[in-house]
Amino acid sequence: xxxxxxxxxxxxxxxFGFGFLFFLGLGMPALTGANAFWSYFIGYFLAVSGxxxxxxxLGNKVNAVKAMSQWRSSWLSRxxxxxxxxxxxxxxxxxxxxxxxxxxxxxxYLGSFLAIITIYCTAxxxxxxxxxPRWNQHITPFLFLAFGITGGAIIAQQDQIxxxxxxxxxxxxxxxxxxxxRSWSSGLDTAESATGLGGSTGTVRxxxxxxxxxxxxxxxxxxxxxxxxxxxxxxxxxLGLLLCVLGSIFIAPISLLVWLLPxxxxxxxxxxxxxxxxxxxxxxxxxxxx
Amino acid sequence: xxxxxxxxxxxxxxxxxxxxxxxxxxCVISCxxxxxxxxxxxxxxxDAYGEDPSGTFLNRVHTFEVMRPGKPAEVTxxxxxxxxxxDAPCVTVxxxxxxxxxxxxxxxxxxxxDCMGCGLCAWSCPYGAREMDLSAGVMKKCTLCIDRIxxxxxxxxxxxxxxxxxxxAGARHFGDLGDPTSDVSLLVEARGGFDLMPxxxxxxxxxxxxxxxKIEASDAPVEAIxxxxxxxxAWVDKALSSF
Numbered sequence: 341x342x343x344x345x346x347x348x349x350x351x352x353x354x355x356f357g358f359g360f361l362f363f364l365g366l367g368m369p370a371l372t373g374a375n376a377f378w379s380y381f382i383g384y385f386l387a388v389s390g391x392x393x394x395x396x397x398l399g400n401k402v403n404a405v406k407a408m409s410q411w412r413s414s415w416l417s418r419x420x421x422x423x424x425x426x427x428x429x430x431x432x433x434x435x436x437x438x439x440x441x442x443x444x445x446x447x448x449y450l451g452s453f454l455a456i457i458t459i460y461c462t463a464x465x466x467x468x469x470x471x472x473p474r475w476n477q478h479i480t481p482f483l484f485l486a487f488g489i490t491g492g493a494i495i496a497q498q499d500q501i502x503x504x505x506x507x508x509x510x511x512x513x514x515x516x517x518x519x520x521x522r523s524w525s526s527g528l529d530t531a532e533s534a535t536g537l538g539g540s541t542g543t544v545r546x547x548x549x550x551x552x553x554x555x556x557x558x559x560x561x562x563x564x565x566x567x568x569x570x571x572x573x574x575x576x577x578x579l580g581l582l583l584c585v586l587g588s589i590f591i592a593p594i595s596l597l598v599w600l601l602p603x604x605x606x607x608x609x610x611x612x613x614x615x616x617x618x619x620x621x622x623x624x625x626x627x628x629x630x
Numbered sequence: 631x632x633x634x635x636x637x638x639x640x641x642x643x644x645x646x647x648x649x650x651x652x653x654x655x656x657c658v659i660s661c662x663x664x665x666x667x668x669x670x671x672x673x674x675x676x677d678a679y680g681e682d683p684s685g686t687f688l689n690r691v692h693t694f695e696v697m698r699p700g701k702p703a704e705v706t707x708x709x710x711x712x713x714x715x716x717d718a719p720c721v722t723v724x725x726x727x728x729x730x731x732x733x734x735x736x737x738x739x740x741x742x743x744d745c746m747g748c749g750l751c752a753w754s755c756p757y758g759a760r761e762m763d764l765s766a767g768v769m770k771k772c773t774l775c776i777d778r779i780x781x782x783x784x785x786x787x788x789x790x791x792x793x794x795x796x797x798x799a800g801a802r803h804f805g806d807l808g809d810p811t812s813d814v815s816l817l818v819e820a821r822g823g824f825d826l827m828p829x830x831x832x833x834x835x836x837x838x839x840x841x842x843x844k845i846e847a848s849d850a851p852v853e854a855i856x857x858x859x860x861x862x863x864a865w866v867d868k869a870l871s872s873f
């Protein structure tokens with residue numbers, strides 16, 4: 341799949357933003373005054389700029405407001421609905437904390453709950469797609485949640501939670517790769533089932549593409565760039581996460597923010613790979629081998 | 631509404647005969663011509679006369695080769711467009727309600743006035759049946775020529791999808807696949823019509839008819855067909871052999 345930078349920023353930034361808001365809603369840490377203002381500012385900025393970035397990806401942006409309407413069936417619509425609900429729910433919490441000091445009402449807890457649901461919905465936009473075997477695995481939503489919550493914990497300087505979250509994130513990340521690597525070749529769809537040709541003994545290969553040039557499908561879904569370096573890039577993700585794990589263990593909590601940089605670095609590369617390594621079954625019609 | 635109807639009154643769709651298709655791409659061109667000038671935004675092209683042309687099409691013809699051990703390759707031309715699935719994932723993923731499946735005839739359509747061009751429906755389609763028009767920024771797909779099949783302003787024989795009307799080989803058939811007595815249903819029954827990628831669980835309405843069994847080819851040397859000549863040729867044979 342085409343690794344669009346707007347979608348990479350969207351999923352990483354809004355994940356961290358909602359992850360941070362999750363901790364603020366729980367009163368971890370308990371803030372007031374300017375500290376509360378800047379914390380909520382960062383949380384809102386990450387979440388909202390991520391959502392704005394996803395709008396950049398749209399072909400027909402004027403209709404973006406209609407995306408809230410189909411929550412009954414569409415994960416993308418649910419993501420929009422829960423994102424707005426979360427941001428609206430946190431507004432009174434933020435205002436009371438900034439002016440009146442720590443005030444952890446049930447509304448804050450509700451906001452934290454909604455923030456988690458929002459990250460889950462973001463992941464399910466991709467995790468639901470049977471057409472992309474690498475994404476269509478149970479770990480996908482947990483990987484997104486682990487990135488969001490761990491990132492949020494680091495920004496919120498919750499060192500103990502970060503110390504638990506980072507190894508969990510590393511394990512989920514490696515698990516997602518291992519299962520994902522098998523998903524393409526073990527998937528039931530083949531060039532034979534895609535075309536219905538070949539019977540029991542024949543193998544099907546593409547003789548001629550339907551067109552000599554590129555088209556929307558080939559640039560969007562039969563995308564091959566960058567897989568060459570995927571091993572090295574995976575190594576960089578693991579290195580970044582390991583640095584964070586070590587940092588969370590050995591460095592004093594106040595310095596936890598130092599480890600945000602390798603985490604952001606790992607998250608961006610991981611998310612780039614998430615798109616670039618994913619293969620779409622339509623590739624079977626364009627000569628992609630199993 | 632992007633929830634799918636429980637059932638549709640009709641299941642209009644295409645039956646494509648892979649035995650008959652000659653791969654001329656006439657259906658591709660007639661589809662483009664009809665649909666660029668009728669329902670919805672035109673099907674744009676980019677760099678059409680330049681070095682790197684690309685464009686939006688609702689129907690494309692691939693060509694596959696089936697290889698069997700010890701047998702000559704079999705070439706099959708393979709037209710592909712929207713299959714108007716009964717369990718269409720492209721409809722349920724749509725966040726704006728632009729994608730829908732019609733209850734009366736099962737046609738899957740995009741209401742371009744609602745489409746925001748996110749492309750998720752194209753990602754959810756295993757068949758590559760949807761293409762975003764990069765000029766208009768909205769999703770395009772086969773409408774089963776909804777503006778022809780019910781159009782009382784055109785002669786009755788033209789009230790079929792453009793691709794069906796234009797196919798010179800008669801490889802494309804249009805009808806109600808929900809009616810077991812319709813011509814298309816009988817054809818599917820007689821020829822063993824099948825679904826594409828059944829494991830995706832989309833339950834396509836469109837069916838494909840398999841290529842018929844080819845005459846068994848042999849790689850043995852050709853045998854002489856006139857080993858014992860008669861009359862004039864016998865005299866020529868005898869005369870030439872005497873040198």
